[in-house]
Amino acid sequence: MTTTPDWREQIAALRFLAHKVARVHGPTHPDAAILAEAVNTLVDTPAADTTAQAALGRRLSELTGGFRPWTGACASVHQLFAGLKTVAAALPRHD
Amino acid sequence: MSCSDHLPPVDLARVSATSILSGEHRVILQVLDVLEKLAAIATGIQHIPTDHANQVLEVLTKFADRCHHGKEETILFPMLESIQPGFGPVQVMLAEHVDGRAFISAMKEAVVTNDAARYAQAATGYVELLRQHIAKEDDILFRLADHMLTPAQDAEILEAYRRIEHDDMGDGTHERLLGIADTLATTYHIPRASDNPQIMDLLTAICGCKKG
Numbered sequence: 001m002t003t004t005p006d007w008r009e010q011i012a013a014l015r016f017l018a019h020k021v022a023r024v025h026g027p028t029h030p031d032a033a034i035l036a037e038a039v040n041t042l043v044d045t046p047a048a049d050t051t052a053q054a055a056l057g058r059r060l061s062e063l064t065g066g067f068r069p070w071t072g073a074c075a076s077v078h079q080l081f082a083g084l085k086t087v088a089a090a091l092p093r094h095d
Numbered sequence: 096m097s098c099s100d101h102l103p104p105v106d107l108a109r110v111s112a113t114s115i116l117s118g119e120h121r122v123i124l125q126v127l128d129v130l131e132k133l134a135a136i137a138t139g140i141q142h143i144p145t146d147h148a149n150q151v152l153e154v155l156t157k158f159a160d161r162c163h164h165g166k167e168e169t170i171l172f173p174m175l176e177s178i179q180p181g182f183g184p185v186q187v188m189l190a191e192h193v194d195g196r197a198f199i200s201a202m203k204e205a206v207v208t209n210d211a212a213r214y215a216q217a218a219t220g221y222v223e224l225l226r227q228h229i230a231k232e233d234d235i236l237f238r239l240a241d242h243m244l245t246p247a248q249d250a251e252i253l254e255a256y257r258r259i260e261h262d263d264m265g266d267g268t269h270e271r272l273l274g275i276a277d278t279l280a281t282t283y284h285i286p287r288a289s290d291n292p293q294i295m296d297l298l299t300a301i302c303g304c305k306k307g
Contacts, residue, residue, distance in 0.1 A: 012275070013270045014274070017299075019295055023299060075266055076266070
């Protein structure tokens with residue numbers, strides 16, 4: 001049995017948080033739904049597709065404004081953005 | 096014919112005291128499918144896949160028992176018994192929760208002592224018990240509960256679920272356990288309950304920030 005990378009386990013949990021944030025805050029922060037979709041895509045990227053993983057890492061950073069929660073954001077948003085920042089840092093880079 | 100047969104099934108498209116629990120049932124059934132595979136491996140090679148066995152036990156202990164059964168035992172069931180004192184189905188469900196905990200303890204001990212045969216036996220017993228238990232709750236108890244609860248009582252229960260999921264479990268714990276359940280499902284080629292949008296909505300319906 002192969003070992004699952006840490007970021008895969010982290011993003012599997014963040015998928016639920018991203019969906020929750022999109023559902024609750026989507027009406028006032030439309031990017032939250034796009035962010036949840038990007039997280040969904042990352043969860044299911046094939047292990048060998050490091051190019052897609054790197055691109056999604058950049059996309060997560062763009063969609064979150066560099067992983068900075070908006071003013072007055074709730075604890076769930078802070079938790080989501082902090083988690084995504086950690087995941088993005090662990091993803092392959094193709095600069 | 097059961098007395099609940101004339102009642103409609105739990106509506107998974109609507110957030111309610113019972114639909115939240117039915118949604119969680121789908122995740123527990125997913126984990127039971129993983130556990131069944133682990134039991135088969137333990138039987139086949141006389142060795143327990145320890146890392147995955149411990150992950151399953153963490154999800155069963157914290158998500159299925161502490162969070163999910165906690166919502167039932169401390170919130171929904173007492174409410175039903177307050178409406179109809181001595182409500183019989185609740186007593187049956189509580190007894191099965193106790194039986195389930197005994198199987199979990201046996202699995203934990205078997206992992207520690209690397210007793211593959213005992214692990215497989217306890218895991219198989221737990222899978223059989225919980226599958227039947229979930230069917231009884233979804234098909235009988237929750238239908239009756241939907242019929243008994245007023246909208247105000249339903250709202251009161253949902254607010255109490257929020258306290259368990261966020262205040263008692265801690266922010267992020269619920270999602271972390273769901274993530275483990277999904278990672279295990281992917282590893283063992285089992286469909287993820289959360290890929291069903293209705294189930295995903297139910298699993299994420301209770302937000303700690305109390306908006307929406």
